[in-house]
Amino acid sequence: MSYTFTVSPDFSPDHLSGWYIFNTWLQRQSGEAIHLELYDNFQAQRDAIQANNIDLIYANPFDAAMLVREKGFLPLVRAGNTSDEAIIAVSADSSVNDVSELLPGINVAVTEDPDVHMIGMIMLEAGDLDASNINTRFYNSQVLIAKSLLQGEADAGIFLAKAFDDLSNLTKKQLKILVRSQISVIHHSLMIGPKLAGRRDEIQALLLTMNNDDKGKSVLNSLGFDAWIKVEDEEMEFMIDLMDTLII
Numbered sequence: 001m002s003y004t005f006t007v008s009p010d011f012s013p014d015h016l017s018g019w020y021i022f023n024t025w026l027q028r029q030s031g032e033a034i035h036l037e038l039y040d041n042f043q044a045q046r047d048a049i050q051a052n053n054i055d056l057i058y059a060n061p062f063d064a065a066m067l068v069r070e071k072g073f074l075p076l077v078r079a080g081n082t083s084d085e086a087i088i089a090v091s092a093d094s095s096v097n098d099v100s101e102l103l104p105g106i107n108v109a110v111t112e113d114p115d116v117h118m119i120g121m122i123m124l125e126a127g128d129l130d131a132s133n134i135n136t137r138f139y140n141s142q143v144l145i146a147k148s149l150l151q152g153e154a155d156a157g158i159f160l161a162k163a164f165d166d167l168s169n170l171t172k173k174q175l176k177i178l179v180r181s182q183i184s185v186i187h188h189s190l191m192i193g194p195k196l197a198g199r200r201d202e203i204q205a206l207l208l209t210m211n212n213d214d215k216g217k218s219v220l221n222s223l224g225f226d227a228w229i230k231v232e233d234e235e236m237e238f239m240i241d242l243m244d245t246l247i248i
Helices: 013-030 042-050 061-070 114-127 142-150 161-165 169-173 194-208 214-223 233-247
Strands: 002-007 033-036 056-059 074-079 086-091 107-110 135-138 156-160 175-180 189-192 228-230
Touching: 002 013, 002 042, 013 033, 013 194, 013 214, 042 061, 056 061, 061 114, 061 189, 061 233, 074 194, 074 233, 086 114, 086 142, 086 161, 107 114, 107 142, 114 156, 114 233, 142 156, 142 169, 142 175, 156 161, 161 175, 169 175, 189 194, 194 228
Parallel strands: 002 033, 002 056, 107 135, 107 156
Antiparallel strands: 056 189, 074 189, 074 228, 086 156, 086 175
16 A cells, blocks of 8 residues: 655755655655655645545644644654744845834735744734735745845745745845744644554654664755654644634
């Protein structure tokens, strides 16, 4: 039997090959036939989830509630020393130095990444801004958000913090960070679906010891990770409840 693994579409393009390498490693270690299927956008991925076509997923926290409560997924691990944080940035040439200085009617560049968009909108509230008094412009990548700021298409951009940090030094020098979130407890998680639930403990153990040998470390490095950390069911429920609170 073959299983399908997918990754939240907000992953850095720099790590595209890393996910294929990881999938190959996982197949060899688990002895299961696992196909990596990547989707261009969140809606296409959610359609596949709703159709019960996904068995493993590196999921963004916004979708965690649906995966757990509607589709019976269980958490496995998360990347160590990482959390989902957002940055609001402007062009380095902008006269704006604080979110409170942003004015109604501005153009804000975002991706479809739902949790980062949500966190960014919460931070914009400091400037009395919300969806009703800004113009939201959607882009397919964090790089394109940066480009929109540099070309004057947008006045401010909402970035996944890790993706912003991964931009080239030349690009970052031309941008100015106004605020960076510090929520700390929201994160992407590797989750396992009902068809593979019987092997949850075994696969989880493989992942948790992945950094114990050179080959495993190399695969993790290709993803930009140092190690996997176990995600307890209670931790996942807490994050889901927190996300529900933030969304309201």
